[in-house]
Amino acid sequence: MNIRNNHGKFETRAIHAGQTSDPQNGAVMTPIYLTSTFEQDAPAVPRDGYEYSRTKNPTRLALEENVASMEGANWGLCFASGLSATNALLDSLLPGDHVVCGNDLYGGTHRIFRQVFERYGIRFSFVDTTDAKNVAAAMEPATKMVYLETPTNPLLRLSDIAAIAEISRKGKARLIVDNTFATPYLQNPMELGADVVLHSMTKYLGGHSDAVAGALVGNDEELFDSYAFFQNSCGGGLDAMSSFLIMRGTKTLALRMDRHCANAMKIAQMLEAHDAVDKVFYPGLASHPQHELAKRQMRDFGGMVAFEMKGGVEAGNTFASSTRFFTLAESLGGVESLVETPPSMTHAAIPAAERHAAGLADGLVRLSVGVEHVDDLIEDVQQALAKATSTVNAS
Numbered sequence: 122m123n124i125r126n127n128h129g130k131f132e133t134r135a136i137h138a139g140q141t142s143d144p145q146n147g148a149v150m151t152p153i154y155l156t157s158t159f160e161q162d163a164p165a166v167p168r169d170g171y172e173y174s175r176t177k178n179p180t181r182l183a184l185e186e187n188v189a190s191m192e193g194a195n196w197g198l199c200f201a202s203g204l205s206a207t208n209a210l211l212d213s214l215l216p217g218d219h220v221v222c223g224n225d226l227y228g229g230t231h232r233i234f235r236q237v238f239e240r241y242g243i244r245f246s247f248v249d250t251t252d253a254k255n256v257a258a259a260m261e262p263a264t265k266m267v268y269l270e271t272p273t274n275p276l277l278r279l280s281d282i283a284a285i286a287e288i289s290r291k292g293k294a295r296l297i298v299d300n301t302f303a304t305p306y307l308q309n310p311m312e313l314g315a316d317v318v319l320h321s322m323t324k325y326l327g328g329h330s331d332a333v334a335g336a337l338v339g340n341d342e343e344l345f346d347s348y349a350f351f352q353n354s355c356g357g358g359l360d361a362m363s364s365f366l367i368m369r370g371t372k373t374l375a376l377r378m379d380r381h382c383a384n385a386m387k388i389a390q391m392l393e394a395h396d397a398v399d400k401v402f403y404p405g406l407a408s409h410p411q412h413e414l415a416k417r418q419m420r421d422f423g424g425m426v427a428f429e430m431k432g433g434v435e436a437g438n439t440f441a442s443s444t445r446f447f448t449l450a451e452s453l454g455g456v457e458s459l460v461e462t463p464p465s466m467t468h469a470a471i472p473a474a475e476r477h478a479a480g481l482a483d484g485l486v487r488l489s490v491g492v493e494h495v496d497d498l499i500e501d502v503q504q505a506l507a508k509a510t511s512t513v514n515a516s
Contacts, residue, residue, distance in 0.1 A: 127190045131306060132375045139186030140368075151183045153365045176353045180361040184368045185336070188326065191305040191371065192318050194338040196345045198352055199364060203301065203321025204229050205357040206335035210297060210319070212351040214265055216242030221259045221294070222268040223250040224479045225276050228468035230268075230299070236470075247475075251411060253284040260292040267292075270299040271310075272415075275427050275463040275487045276480060277302075277402040279411035282418060286314025295344070301325070301454075306378045308419045317344060324454030325424070328370040328377055332363040377456065377492055381424030384498060385490040389426045391499055397436070397510045402427040425453060426488045427463075430506070432513035433484035437462050439509040440486055446493055446501045453489035458498055463487050 127138055140151050156178075159171040171177055181199050189197030200206040207230060214220070222234065224247040234245045248255040250269055260267075267289045271280040282298060289296040298310035301321045310318050320326060322334040337348055352358050359367075382405075389403035401408070404415035405422030415422055430436035440460075441449055447460040451467050461467060464476060464483045473483070490498065 134190045135374050136372045138190030139183040151180055151368060154179045154361050175356055175358055178361050181359050181364040184364040187368055187371055188336050189338045192311060192338045193309055194311055195340045197336055197338040198348055199359040200335040200352060200357045201359055202333050203323060203335035204233060206319050206337050207233055209348045209351040209357060211238045213347050214243050217263060218265045219244045219261050219263040220266045220268055221246050221248060221256055221264055223270055223273060224248055225273040225278055226270055227274040228470040232470040250280040251278050253281050253288060256285050257288045264292050264294045266295050266297060268297045272302045272404055272423060274302060275485060277404055277425060277427055279404060279414050281414055282310050282313035282315060302423055302425055303419055304374060304378060306375050307421050307423060313418060322367045323452060326371055326374060327367045328455060330452065330455035332366040334359050334363050334367050380492040381490060382421040384495045385424045385426050387495050388490055388498060388502060392428050395506060397431055397506045398428050399431045400429045424490045426490060428486055429482050429484050430509060436509045436513045437484040437486045439512045440505045443505040443508040444501050446497055447488065456492045458491035458493060459489040461487050
């Protein structure tokens with residue numbers, strides 16, 4: 122696929138790739154093509170390949186070219202959600218196929234693996250991918266896919282993409298990397314050997330908590346044909362309005378990520394020094410087990426921070442219910458700061474025993490650090506910590 126305006130540095134491509142002014146009136150912004158069908162020039166002769174918006178829509182195509190350019194890929198496909206993109210990946214597998222994946226995944230990903238596709242005869246091995254040897258040990262002749270999140274949701278663990286890419290190639294398996302937390306501004310998995318990159322564009326790429334979307338990007342044209350077939354056949358394509366909203370967000374991705382990263386680092390440092398906090402998970406901290414790896418394969422450390430309080434579940438729940446600027450809500454990556462407790466919210470679909478085995482404690486708190494003034498955010502976290510500590514001590 123030809124990516125229009127695929128020139129310049131990241132910030133320039135994020136604004137211009139996939140977009141040209143309207144040839145009829147010169148409109149700078151890509152129009153929102155709210156049409157289900159397109160006039161054809163003759164029977165079975167669609168104009169520029171457009172016949173039905175489920176199959177191809179000009180607004181979605183512009184976004185697909187945009188996200189592909191940001192990842193340095195040849196093609197992109199945009200879906201109705203991140204899980205819809207994941208579904209297309211799995212639709213390409215057959216009964217008996219095997220997938221090696223991380224044991225610290227987003228709860229919705231775990232759910233679609235275990236509760237949907239296991240019923241169709243797809244097998245999954247959940248391993249600690251922070252050690253590439255675990256991936257190598259789990260590979261089988263039937264392994265068709267290796268699926269990573271790095272950093273992971275919610276424990277911010279990292280996997281060595283280059284090392285696992287080599288293992289995947291030797292095993293003739295495709296390496297899929299969910300790059301949602303890092304974004305293409307901070308990390309480009311395909312440069313490290315990944316075959317396909319997945320995004321929940323609902324998060325940082327959209328950046329304003331007003332649209333749900335997902336994407337797959339890659340270079341292999343056969344994979345494009347396969348995933349595009351399932352996108353069209355199963356009806357998972359992204360609508361034009363959401364495509365426009367996500368494309369508006371990608372234009373400011375670099376600016377927002379710089380602030381997300383700066384704010385998250387300061388909050389992580391404050392939490393690590395606080396007496397009420399037992400453990401902090403943030404790749405930018407020297408105490409993070411994969412800090413050196415993060416420095417090698419990421420340009421900065423992201424806007425997500427997780428931590429465990431002394432006082433466990435009660436303390437974590439009280440903290441999450443006591444913030445002023447951090448809104449108690451699921452999702453992440455918007456300009457506004459969010460707080461949640463993964464075991465009871467985003468990761469509730471994972472059985473408790475599996476969560477605990479993966480190191481996900483019941484009292485874990487996850488912060489999506491926004492772009493507000495960092496002093497206000499720090500003050501908010503400190504007052505919520507004090508309230509949670511007081512509640513636990515009084516009980």
